Amino acid sequence: MDRRSPPFTTLLLAVATPVAAIWLIPDQTDDVSRRLAAQGVKLDYGIEPVSFGPVANTVIGVAACAVVVACLALLAYGAARRTIARAWLGVAGSTLAIGFFLGFSWRVWTAGGIGANIGAGLVMLMSPVCIGLSSLPGLYGAVLLRRAHKQRQLSVLQQETAP
Structure with missing residues (x-):
């Protein structure tokens, strides 16, 4: 795995995880x-659910799950072979947690009901806490990656200026 591929892999993970969670939940x-x-009673929705049909929903869901598994496997393989920093696993874990929370939130918001959707209000109240706590490993991993990048730049400069 190349050093430039973890950001792209993590971006794919960020896009595919909520879609996979929506399909799994x-x-x-x-x-x-x-x-x-x-x-025949018309249900109330916080957000009207989106459906592409049963076959298309299954294809999209399976593809999203496959992308999530492939991205996690690539990052784990790169970390095990030491071709990428292990801090990317923390970033991937945060991305996975936030994506799953977003997928769960979508399912709660698109639940049909009669009258007020209490679950949607609870999701809104818990969103800052859940996203904040699940982003901590990613932030820590980003700090570690930034430090490692600065150390590499410093060592390159020292090698260039050494006699």
Whole structure:
């Protein structure tokens, strides 16, 4: 794995993780609302759910899961072979946690119901805490990567100026 590929791999992970989480987490509409919808009652949604059809949803979900697994495997392989800094695993872990939280939040917001969606309000209240806590390993990894980059630059400058 090249040193320039972890940012691209992490970006792919950031895009694919929420999509995979949305596919893996089932619809959060409760049974009572489902029965009322079957009787013709119009459900209320925080955000109207998006569907491309059962086949397309499955293809997109499986592809997103495959991208997540491939990205994690590439980063783990690069860290094990020491071709990339292990700090990228912390960045990937944070990206995975935040992406999963975003996918879960989407499922809560798109749950059908009658009246107010209490879960959506709770997700809004918990978002800063969850995203803040799950971003700590990524921030620490970014600090470690920045320090390693500065040390490499300093050693290159010292080698160039040495007689």
